[in-house]
Amino acid sequence: MKAKVYLTGAGPGDPALLTLKAKKAIKKADVILYDRLANDRFLEYAEAEAEKIYVGKKAKDHHFTQSEIEALMIKKAKAGKTVCRLKGGDPFIYGRGGEEALKLKAAGIEFEIIPGISSSLAVPLYAGIPLTQRHLASSFAVITGHEAADKEESTIEIEKISAAVDTLVILMGVGKLPQIVERVLAAGKSPETPAALVRWGSHSKQQTLTGKLINISDRVEAADFKPPAVIIIGEVVKLRQDLKWFENKSLFGKNILVTRPRAQAASFVEMIETEAGRAVLAPTIEIKAAQNRQPLQKAVRNLGEYTHLIFTSVNGVKHFREALDQKGLDFRALAGIKVITIGAKTAEELRKQGIKADFMPADYSTAGILNYLKQLQGEGKINLSQASFLLPRADIAPQLLEEELKALGAEVNNVEAYRTEAVALEPEVLELIKNSDLDLLTFSSSSTVENFISGLDH
Structure with a gap:
């Protein structure tokens, strides 16, 4: 198989912002090289056998240097592996994706670029700060703080950029904030210009600190505000008071x-x-098949012997379905059998198989089922002494339901459909x-x- 590398943008961290194409690349990868800013939750989309290697970098703490990452990526690809290079934000916006693509090109390795939502766009939005706003800001620029701070050596003419746009977004600039503010002020910006820093934007632990150019550096120092963070400078920061939404959600920060x-x-x-x-x-707990599957398979072979089938969990439904599959059957084999469930999720799992439960107690309890059956018996709609119940359950399921049904005169087969392991x-x-x-x-x-x-x- 021909090797291929997917240079993949993972977005700013919110799992819902991962693109469908990025998700597919993660799933098909044999090797995933992921960095510090890519939410670890994304790895859940990978196949179990995929090799996952953390190659994250942060200031003064590199697990891998950039050259080591590139060498590892090429090595894995040359070994015939499909590689997903998972990068926070967008791979080509200060993500060094262009450098990695050139290395792959030189090595003769096929690659594909999968854009990601850049933190420069998403993080201000999650803080309630629009980068443009009619009558307030019609332009913005994104720069890197690594280069913007040093006026003598910087290739970024921050004075010209700051003077030319209404909103300035700076990535990777927290450590050089005082120097950046000095250069922005030198460009003619008012010391009263609003400024904000957003840390861990789009994550539950998002933090936003606001101020003005004249005091933002002092506020950051006083709050010990650490990177990674996005800096936003401009009048649009004032809109946060009315537009913040993410931090207002009911579970924010929990x-x-x-x-x-x-x-x-x-x-x-x-x-x-x-x-x-x-x-x-x-x-x-981990759910596994029953160690002895014969009792469930026997029950499936003899479904005609049962008048009622009770599912107390989603797992019971799934493992019962697997037992049907092994016998070349499906849920049509339940024709004529009354089906009872505990819990909405269990009933939903049944509906996926085209089966609507005949009864589900409102309180999701064994008592609810027993009261229902007693009521039917009292109304003469069922004779429990002639009823036969099949209960596909966990190995550790409480025996109360089985015991109470038997006490009412019914026959009960409480069969182990699955087991739980700690x-x-x-x-x-x-x-x-x-x-x-x-x-x-x-x-x-x-x-x-x-x-x-x-x-x-x-």
Whole structure:
């Protein structure tokens, strides 16, 4: 297979700002070289066997030099690998993507450029600062702070640029802010010109500091405001007071622990991130097939023996479907069987298979199912002594439902459809807990609670 490198922009950090094309490149890659500004959540789109290498750089702390990154990229590609070079923002806007592309060209390696949303555009927006505004600002410029600070050696004529545009956006300039402000003032800008710095823009930990040219450097020093941050200078900064929106979201700045299995956490994580929270993935259980699959397969072969089928989880539905598949069957095999579910997500998983549950208790509980069946029996609509229930459940599922159904006279086959295994808490998560950096802990089952507590003891 011919090697290829995708120079891929990952955007400023919000997972929702990753483009569809970038997502496809991550998924097809054999090797992913990712930097410090690309949200680690993007790696979830990679195949499990993909090699993931962190090559991040920050001031005075380089895991890899630029030349080492280029050499590694070429080495992997020449080994026949499809490489995704994942870069924060856009690869060609102060991302050194052009340099990397030229190296690939010289090495005879095919490459493709996938644009990303630049932090120079997205971060001011997430802070509620438009770069242009009718009657206020009709032009803007983006420069790098690395070169803009040194008047003697800089190739950037910041005085001319600042005088020519209404809004100035500066990337990678926090460490040289006093020198930058001095040059902007020398260009004729008023000391009262509004200025803002936005740190970790589009992330839940976004921070915005505002002031004026005359005092912004002092404010940054007093707040110990560290990079990475985008600097915005211009009258448009005044609009932030009315236009800020991201920081007003209900979960902004909240670190929320998600303990459900990784494969089932996507929708919940998306809900958290939609409200500007940070989802800390820490699955405490892993769902696996039953060690002995014969009981479930036998139950599937003999579905005609059952009058009712009760699903208490999404996993029960999925593993039951797999058992049907293994026998060359589908959910049409349930014709004539009443289906009961606990939980909206379980019912939704069934609907994906074209099956609408006959009943779902409003309180998502075993008691709700039992009360419903007792009511039907009282109305003469069911004779539980002649009913037969199949319960495809977890190996650790509570026995209450089975015991109560039997007490009502029904036959019950409580069959293990899947099992749960404990997953150890990662050191990063334990550190967040130790430092009291988590705002909310969420649990989807008793087993996630038990394994979480157990994990704290190790």
